[in-house]
Amino acid sequence: MGNLSDHFGDNAELTVEDQKMISAYLMENAADRSKHKRSARIVRSLKQTETPIRISELPYIVRQHDEIPARLIKGNPEVGSLSNCSTCHTKAEKGIYEENTVRIPGGGKWDD
Numbered sequence: 001m002g003n004l005s006d007h008f009g010d011n012a013e014l015t016v017e018d019q020k021m022i023s024a025y026l027m028e029n030a031a032d033r034s035k036h037k038r039s040a041r042i043v044r045s046l047k048q049t050e051t052p053i054r055i056s057e058l059p060y061i062v063r064q065h066d067e068i069p070a071r072l073i074k075g076n077p078e079v080g081s082l083s084n085c086s087t088c089h090t091k092a093e094k095g096i097y098e099e100n101t102v103r104i105p106g107g108g109k110w111d112d
């Protein structure tokens with residue numbers, strides 16, 4: 001949030017008001033503050049000194065996806081990167097990530 005003019009290579013600058021609102025939301029809902037079970041797992045997956053800036057680099061998230069072949073992520077023109085959560089997690093916008101809501105474009109329903 002401190003350098004939005006270069007947000008992973010994109011200009012994501014916001015009005016001061018929006019920036020304050022989003023920063024406050026992020027602080028209040030950070031994994032180390034949340035009571036959600038998954039948040040606790042995310043925090044536990046990190047070393048105390050570790051603060052990855054990309055969600056796709058969180059050890060917990062990396063682990064959840066380590067069985068998916070690269071051809072379905074990087075090699076998949078409809079996905080391209082693990083950071084495109086909602087291309088596979090059809091209910092991501094509602095905060096739902098359960099396995100039974102996953103549909104990998106070109107890969108169909110996930111069944112491990």
Ligand code: HEC
Nearest residue numbers: 055064072073082083084085088097098099102104110112
């Ligand atoms: C290529 C498609 C794909 C993308 C992109 C993807 N996921 Fe997933 N995700 C999966 C699949 C498939 C599983 C189930 C893996 C398994 O259990 O073997 C999964 C599992 C998960 C789980 C665990 C679900 C559970 O039931 O406990 C979480 C949380 C999750 N993903 C979050 C994310 C987030 C956040 C992102 C974006 C940073 C993301 N995923 C991007 C396919 C994807």
